[in-house]
């Protein structure tokens with residue numbers, strides 16, 4: 371089970387809700403993913419515009435935990451304002467802090483992320499900051515009381531997979547809260563790798579929404595996350611420099 375704050379989930383796949391070819395495909399992809407947490411950009415969702423189409427209307431909201439994110443914010447103050455908007459709309463008291471510090475790489479601003487996390491924790495939110503794979507920053511977010519940390523695998527929407535497995539494994543090793551690998555996952559192999567590193571969960575969007583068949587890819591991601599988690603729990607064999615015969619040598623008939 372995955373526990374974030376006071377909530378517990380069976381699924382370790384968090385799904386983003388942007389860029390799907392249609393609401394119907396999105397709904398089916400969400401269903402087969404078996405994801406229980408859906409994230410969306412508050413600024414891109416028409417939550418206060420009843421006349422505008424809205425993906426949330428397509429869902430049985432009793433089945434999902436919504437994780438609003440603060441995409442579009444450039445400062446801690448903007449992120450807090452967006453989080454409060456989501457809260458007053460009654461959507462959720464959980465928030466993913468997403469403060470972009472570089473328009474080209476879409477990498478997060480570490481200083482503003484740290485500030486926003488502190489401010490939102492003081493306001494009583496369940497806070498999940500999206501961060502770079504910086505080991506020290508991740509530790510500081512943890513110590514501050516973030517309810518989960520979300521280091522990126524690679525830039526958002528790049529599909530380049532896990533660029534720095536060593537940093538991610540340091541983050542995972544030292545974290546006292548769930549580590550959710552977020553952004554840049556391109557294929558089921560990347561998702562399984564994240565879980566084999568010991569991540570608690572994976573958040574992804576583009577790999578599914580931009581797949582040729584998003585529904586099939588959503589299922590593939592679910593299966594790979596389950597497989598990666600099982601592999602992690604099972605404990606992999608040691609890597610060796612030299613071959614070792616697979617058949618036992620004991621009791622071998624002499625030549």
Ligand SMILES: CC(=O)[C@@H](O)[C@H](O)COP(=O)(O)O
Pocket residue numbers: 385386387388409410439441525526527528529552553554555573574575576577
């Ligand atoms: C939807 C969301 O929150 C994204 O900002 C997230 O980081 C996913 O990134 P990918 O689209 O690269 O999976």
